[in-house]
Amino acid sequence: KTVERDFEREYDKLQKLEDQTKKLHKDMKKSTEADLAMSKAAVKISADLLSNPLCEQDQAFLESMTALDTAMKRMDSFNQEKVILFSQSVLWITSGWLGV
Secondary structure (H helix, E strand, C coil): CHHHHHHHHHHHHHHHHHHHHHHHHHHHHHHHHHHHHHHHHHHHHHHHHHCCCHHHHCHHHHHHHHHHHHHHHHHHHHHHHHHHHHHHHHHHHHHHHHCC
């Protein structure tokens, strides 16, 4: 009976760990989707500003919008890299927990 209780206790721990892992994956997916959507929107906004007719009329405005567009594209690229690394890290951690 002691062995059965120990087994049940370990099984319960494993079930909790599996539930937490599933929640982590779900939360990670939501977070990365939101992060990527935000950076894509920022790139779109900066591109729209760059195509504004004021850019043709005002060199300083054009330079500012070009700098903003470049920064938003770099941020988007950084976010994409971050999402990949974050996803790989979570997969590595959770596969280690589950012994996969």
